[in-house]
Amino acid sequence: MRPAWICLSQNAHILSLIFCLCHYTQAITIQVSGNTVTAPVQGSALFSVDITCIGTPTVRWTFSSVSRQQWIAAWILGGSANVTQMYKGRVQTHPNGSLSISNLRLQDSGYYTITVTEMSGNSKDMGLVLSVTEVLHEDIQFLVVFVIVLATLAAILMLCMWLLNKLYRFIKAWIQRRCLPEHTETELQPL
Ligand SMILES: *[C@@H]1O[C@H](CO)[C@@H](O)[C@H](O)[C@H]1NC(C)=O
Ligand SMILES: *[C@@H]1O[C@H](CO)[C@@H](O)[C@H](O)[C@H]1NC(C)=O
Numbered sequence: 001m002r003p004a005w006i007c008l009s010q011n012a013h014i015l016s017l018i019f020c021l022c023h024y025t026q027a028i029t030i031q032v033s034g035n036t037v038t039a040p041v042q043g044s045a046l047f048s049v050d051i052t053c054i055g056t057p058t059v060r061w062t063f064s065s066v067s068r069q070q071w072i073a074a075w076i077l078g079g080s081a082n083v084t085q086m087y088k089g090r091v092q093t094h095p096n097g098s099l100s101i102s103n104l105r106l107q108d109s110g111y112y113t114i115t116v117t118e119m120s121g122n123s124k125d126m127g128l129v130l131s132v133t134e135v136l137h138e139d140i141q142f143l144v145v146f147v148i149v150l151a152t153l154a155a156i157l158m159l160c161m162w163l164l165n166k167l168y169r170f171i172k173a174w175i176q177r178r179c180l181p182e183h184t185e186t187e188l189q190p191l
Contacts (some may be wrong), residue, residue, distance in 0.1 A: 028053040028116050028124040030097075035128055040135040044102035047128050051077070051097045052114055058095045058117045065110030072112075073099065104132045 031050040039045040051057065062076040067177045073093050075081035081093040092100040101108060102166070117123040 020110055028057070028113060030066050030116055030124060032126060032128060037128060037129060038131045038133060039104055040133050041104055041106060044100055045104060045130055046098060046100045047112055047114070047130075048098045049096070049114055049126065051060060053116060053118050055119045055124075057119075058096075059093075059115070061099050061113045062113050062115070063110055064113070065107070067107075072101075078091075092187075101130075106132050107133065108132050118138075148150040 002122050029052045033048055037045045037047060040069045047061075051059070058074065058076050061072040063070045070086065071084055072087050072137055073083045073091055074163050075093055077097060078095060083091050083093070087101070090101055092102070094100070097114065099112075099114075111128055112130055114128070116126075117124055120153075127147050160173050
């Protein structure tokens with residue numbers, strides 16, 4: 001009975017040691033609900049992050065696309081944020097490290113990186129993709145394509161009906177010509 005209890009207790013100690021080690025090596029975690037955010041032009045996007053780390057971290061957001069790279073905002077969680085001139089008025093920083101950008105433009109599409117740095121100097125990055133879409137334009141394009149397809153279908157249907165009508169008349173005339181050979185010439189005239 002006693003040795004078994006000791007064994008169990010030792011296992012528990014080892015488990016808690018492993019847990020502590022894991023916790024120490026993965027001190028910073030950044031959780032996002034999705035890696036891609038899609039928003040329309042003039043709309044707004046929220047990059048929602050859930051940060052866990054030791055102490056109070058510094059959060060820094062940067063933007064990069066094919067044509068440019070730019071830091072957006074940096075702040076110590078709980079403190080006031082430094083927002084770069086270019087994004088002032090468009091960017092909102094949240095106490096949990098999340099970032100919102102409003103009045104979106106097409107050029108805002110790209111890669112957004114959050115860097116979380118602890119007091120000790122440890123840091124971790126996480127990247128998110130923003131895709132800004134031209135909703136209205138796409139809707140109109142869809143409508144135009146839809147109308148063209150409908151018009152084409154209607155035209156094909158009308159052509160088929162016209163052809164069938166012609167065929168019907170032709171066959172009717174042909175049968176009549178076969179049955180009454182003497183009336184052939186006069187029957188075919190109206191066609
Ligand atoms: C962070 O804060 C913002 C604003 O209060 C909120 O909308 C968002 O859901 C929060 N994110 C998480 C992961 O809690
Ligand atoms: C914000 O800007 C001030 C002045 O430019 C600077 O002293 C401070 O360190 C900056 N804070 C962060 C978190 O970058």
